[in-house]
Structure formats: C-alpha cells, structure tokens
Amino acid sequence: MSKLGLIAGNGRFPFLLLEAARASGLEVVVAAIxxxxDPEMNDRAAADPxxxxxxxxxxxxxxxxxTFHKEGVTRAVMAGQVRHKQIFSSIRPDWRLAKLLMSLRTRNTDMLLGAVAKVLGDEGIELISSTTYLEPMLVEPGVLxxxxxxxxxxxxxxYGREVAKxxxxxxxxxxxxxxxxxxxxVEAMEGTDATIERAGALMRTLDDEASTLSHRLTxxxxAKPKQDMRFDVPVIGLRTIETMIAAGATCLAIEAKRTLIFDRDGVLARANAARIAIIAAE
Incomplete structure (x- = not known):
C-alpha cells in the first residue's frame, strides 16, 4: 500500500485530508506540529491501523x-494553518532550518515554505498540492x-478584490x-478571523450619526496571484461565518476554483440564517 506523508497544522483541514487519503487506500504518516x-490526531491513530x-x-x-525517510514516505502534503506569528516568533530552528533561514532573501511565508519544499524535494520527498484529494471542496463560480x-x-x-489582490x-x-x-x-500575520474581528471592533467605535461609512462590512x-496550491490555500468554514456574524459583516466574496469550503452545507445554512451573502468569482 502506498504511503502519504501529512504535515498537519491546526483546524479541520488535516482531518479532512486524512479521511480522503485513507478513503483512497493510502497509509498516512502524520507529522503533527x-x-x-489538534490532540485528536492521537485518537484517530489509536483507532486506525x-x-x-x-x-x-x-x-x-x-x-x-x-521521520519520512524511516517510514518510506516519498510524497507528502501540507494541510492546516500554521499561524504566521508562530512561524516568525515561536520557531526554534534546528541546524538545517537555521541554514535555510539564513539563505532567504526575505522571510515571508511563501519564501519560507517554498524553501522547505525544495529541501524536501532534494531529500526525495515530493510535496504535492494540498487539494489533491479534496477537489470536490473547491468552490465553483456563482452565488452560493x-x-x-x-x-x-x-x-x-x-474594490475589495483589487486591494486584496x-x-x-x-x-x-x-x-x-x-x-x-x-x-x-487588511490581513497581515494575525489571520483572517482576527482581521474580521478587528474590523468589527473598529466599526463599533464609530459614532452612528457622525460616521460617513456604512456599517455593513464586506x-x-x-488566492495569491501566483498561488502555490501546495500550501496556504484559501479556506473558509463555519468559524468564518460565526466571526462575520459577530463582527456585523453581511457579505463574503471568495475566489472560485481556488478556495476550499469545509462543511459546505453547514456553512451555507448558517449564512442563510444570518442573511449573509456569499459569492465566488474567478
């Protein structure tokens, strides 16, 4: 049976990819960060030989x-977020990563993960697209x-698409x-949910009568213009919608064919109940 290496970050993404890979008949070796x-990964391992x-x-x-060499892994996938602030503040690099970091021109996420992918490739471990086993979850164009x-x-x-791009x-x-x-x-290292929360908090500080801004947030x-589908693929889920509701956001625009929706039925049901519009465009 073929083996797949899974470098697991946070959230539900690693578990969804794990289920899809196992359903495809693959043994999975998880490198859990x-x-x-989530510690739930240990429970999954205990129940799955x-x-x-x-x-x-x-x-x-x-x-x-x-670890991957020991297990005979030659193909691997990254799934789940690693918070940017963890990468650039909490990281304690070993000698190999320290050498890699010193060679980077800039220390943005793409540059770092791209360099890690190259090191893995040089060691005979191919890093493949994180959507390889989750293609049905990529959103199609239209109003959802x-x-x-x-x-x-x-x-x-x-306007937002122009700025976001x-x-x-x-x-x-x-x-x-x-x-x-x-x-x-604007999102930086804090992540999408924190950006939405910050926008909601800012809007609540505005004087309703004096403000020239509509309080409806979109x-x-x-995706990035040259999105590398091996990592950092745009993802939305129920937490995104709940964060929008708390912030007073009424509309969500995502990119078709390059965004994953987890628990699509639950996401759309919650959005409909809150009268939130979701649209996907290419």
Whole structure:
C-alpha cells in the first residue's frame, strides 16, 4: 500500500485530508506540529491501523525528514494553518532550518515554505498540492447563498478584490474587510478571523450619526496571484461565518476554483440564517 506523508497544522483541514487519503487506500504518516495540531490526531491513530503519528515542534526540519525517510514516505502534503506569528516568533530552528533561514532573501511565508519544499524535494520527498484529494471542496463560480450581494456590497466586492489582490501579491495576507468602498481592515500575520474581528471592533467605535461609512462590512478573500496550491490555500468554514456574524459583516466574496469550503452545507445554512451573502468569482 502506498504511503502519504501529512504535515498537519491546526483546524479541520488535516482531518479532512486524512479521511480522503485513507478513503483512497493510502497509509498516512502524520507529522503533527506540537504547537498547532489538534490532540485528536492521537485518537484517530489509536483507532486506525493505517495511520501513524509523529509529534514534532516547529523548526525540527531534520526530524521531519528523518521521520519520512524511516517510514518510506516519498510524497507528502501540507494541510492546516500554521499561524504566521508562530512561524516568525515561536520557531526554534534546528541546524538545517537555521541554514535555510539564513539563505532567504526575505522571510515571508511563501519564501519560507517554498524553501522547505525544495529541501524536501532534494531529500526525495515530493510535496504535492494540498487539494489533491479534496477537489470536490473547491468552490465553483456563482452565488452560493439564498441572498445575492446587493449593489453596495457588489461595489465593495469590486474594490475589495483589487486591494486584496494587491496585498496577496506581496504575501502580506489574503483578506480585506470593506465598508462603503473604504478599506476597514487588511490581513497581515494575525489571520483572517482576527482581521474580521478587528474590523468589527473598529466599526463599533464609530459614532452612528457622525460616521460617513456604512456599517455593513464586506469580507473579500482571494488566492495569491501566483498561488502555490501546495500550501496556504484559501479556506473558509463555519468559524468564518460565526466571526462575520459577530463582527456585523453581511457579505463574503471568495475566489472560485481556488478556495476550499469545509462543511459546505453547514456553512451555507448558517449564512442563510444570518442573511449573509456569499459569492465566488474567478
């Protein structure tokens, strides 16, 4: 039976990919990141003889390579977020990663993960697309909810996509929050949910009568112009919708064919109940 290496970050993404890979008949060797991966991974391993889990810390690149070599892994996938602030503040690099970091021109996420992928490739471990076994979860173009975006939301989407594409091109983030064609919040290291929360908090500080901004927030999330589907693929789930509801956001625009929706039925049911419009465009 073929083996797949799974480098697991946080959230449900690693578990969904694990289920899809096992359903395809693959044995899976999980490199679980101590700072990120849900401990539930141990329960999965205890119940599944085709799954082996090894726990390692961020920065232990040599241990990752040695583990995959020991298990005979030649193909691997990254799934689940590793928070940017973890990468750039909590990381304790071993000698191999320290050498890699010193060679980088810039230390943005794409540059770092791309370099890690090259090191793995040089060691005979091919890093494949994180959507390889999850193609049905990639969203198709169109309005996904009962309510379509209204005219003011459509204007915010158009403006937000332009801004989001700009910041994504610099690998700063992939999400912006807009109100009345004004940019309220831009994602950086804090992640999408924190960006939405920050936008909601800012809007609550505005004086309703004095403000010239509409208090209806539109969230725009895009892929990078040269998105590497091996890592950092745009993902939305129930938590995204719950965060939008708490922030007072009424519309979500995502990129078709390059965004994954987890628990699609649950996401759309919750969005419809809250009268949130979701649209996917190419």
């Amino acid at each position: 101590k700072e990120e991966t 085709g799954l082996r889990v090894y726990w390692l810390s961020l920065g232990e690149l040599s241990k990752l390579i040695d 909810t009962e309510r379509a975006p209204e005219e003011d939301e459509q204007r915010d989407i158009a 700009g910041i994504a091109g610099y690998d700063l983030g992939q999400t912006v929050v807009v109100a009345a064609q004004a940019c309220v919040a 969230v725009v999330k895009v």
